[in-house]
Amino acid sequence: xAKRGGRSRFCNFTVEMQSVVQHRLALEANLRGALExxxxxxxxxxxxxxxDMRLVGVEALMRWCHPERGWVSPGEFIPIAxxxxxxxxxxxxxxxxxxxxxAQWHSEGLLAGPVAVNVSAAxxxxxxxxxxxxxxxxxxxxxxxxxxxxxxxxxxLHESGSLSETLESFNRRGLRLAVDDFGTGYSNLxxxxxxxxxxxxxxxxxxxxxxxxxxDAVITRTIVSMAVGLNLxxxxxGVETREQLAYLQQIGCHEGQGFLFGRPxxxxxxxxxxxxxxxxxxxx
Ligand code: C2E
Ligand code: MG
Ligand code: MG
Ligand code: MG
Numbered sequence: 001x002a003k004r005g006g007r008s009r010f011c012n013f014t015v016e017m018q019s020v021v022q023h024r025l026a027l028e029a030n031l032r033g034a035l036e037x038x039x040x041x042x043x044x045x046x047x048x049x050x051x052d053m054r055l056v057g058v059e060a061l062m063r064w065c066h067p068e069r070g071w072v073s074p075g076e077f078i079p080i081a082x083x084x085x086x087x088x089x090x091x092x093x094x095x096x097x098x099x100x101x102x103a104q105w106h107s108e109g110l111l112a113g114p115v116a117v118n119v120s121a122a123x124x125x126x127x128x129x130x131x132x133x134x135x136x137x138x139x140x141x142x143x144x145x146x147x148x149x150x151x152x153x154x155x156x157l158h159e160s161g162s163l164s165e166t167l168e169s170f171n172r173r174g175l176r177l178a179v180d181d182f183g184t185g186y187s188n189l190x191x192x193x194x195x196x197x198x199x200x201x202x203x204x205x206x207x208x209x210x211x212x213x214x215x216d217a218v219i220t221r222t223i224v225s226m227a228v229g230l231n232l233x234x235x236x237x238g239v240e241t242r243e244q245l246a247y248l249q250q251i252g253c254h255e256g257q258g259f260l261f262g263r264p265x266x267x268x269x270x271x272x273x274x275x276x277x278x279x280x281x282x283x284x
Pocket of ligand 4: 181
């Protein structure tokens with residue numbers, strides 16, 4: 001019986017594996033062409049200066065509306081896009097789209113700060129990104145400092161000469177670079193002094209249990225004081241409660257982003273909120 005049980009567990013395992021693989025392949029096949037079919041959108045989430053609670057930027061986050069499955073989260077399709085190479089095309093599109101949207105908000109006086117776009121390692125490795133960005137900025141009528149590129153800390157794990165050259169060339173153009181998911185990337189912190197960075201984004205896993213969790217509070221405080229000491233801006237991700245906000249304000253964190261101020265939302269919804277006289281605190 002034990003043997004049969006073992007075998008059937010083994011069978012279930014392979015069947016499961018097979019369906020995971022099939023699911024992935026199906027998603028990848030669907031993702032190819034999703035952009036042309038108009039299924040990909042950028043949604044935007046507000047970033048606030050938490051001292052005066054004013055809007056200082058927005059982050060563009062990709063959304064895929066699959067014709068049968070509905071909204072597929074980036075957590076599911078970005079890794080597939082990265083492994084299949086599709087991220088290069090999607091990522092270039094995201095920069096162009098976000099810049100066009102930023103130009104519109106700037107021209108209407110609705111946004112003074114930058115739009116932040118997430119960038120994958122594959123886009124940097126492919127090369128030619130600085131020139132692509134030049135073309136996009138020239139077409140969209142916004143200045144380089146109004147585009148912020150977010151890169152996860154794990155991208156700095158293997159710091160290479162070509163990575164720092166690329167980042168230097170972004171910096172010469174006036175683009176601002178932010179380290180995303182800071183504190184989770186297992187990186188040697190030396191990159192903080194060598195690379196031309198503008199901002200650290202404290203990963204939401206540290207923010208979640210603030211202010212009660214003592215370890216998270218220490219980690220968050222330390223990141224803030226390190227950022228201040230290094231002359232970097234610092235923003236906390238995943239701010240959901242007033243208690244978290246109060247703690248972040250108390251320790252001198254510059255900015256916050258999270259459901260407390262607004263979820264990622266379509267551009268026209270965020271435009272309506274920018275126009276409204278209401279503040280940025282979403283009532284819980
Ligand atoms: P990220 O860049 O760290 O984005 C922040 C994520 O946290 C977003 O998830 C956002 O919806 C979520 N978030 C924001 N506020 C809160 C909050 O208060 N509580 C909680 N629990 N979550 C919050 P999302 O939109 O699902 O994106 C996931 C990840 O996918 C992003 O993490 C980013 O790494 C990647 N991604 C999204 N769009 C793009 C893109 O255009 N290009 C690339 N390369 N990656 C992207
Ligand atoms: Mg990000
Ligand atoms: Mg993040
Ligand atoms: Mg993240």
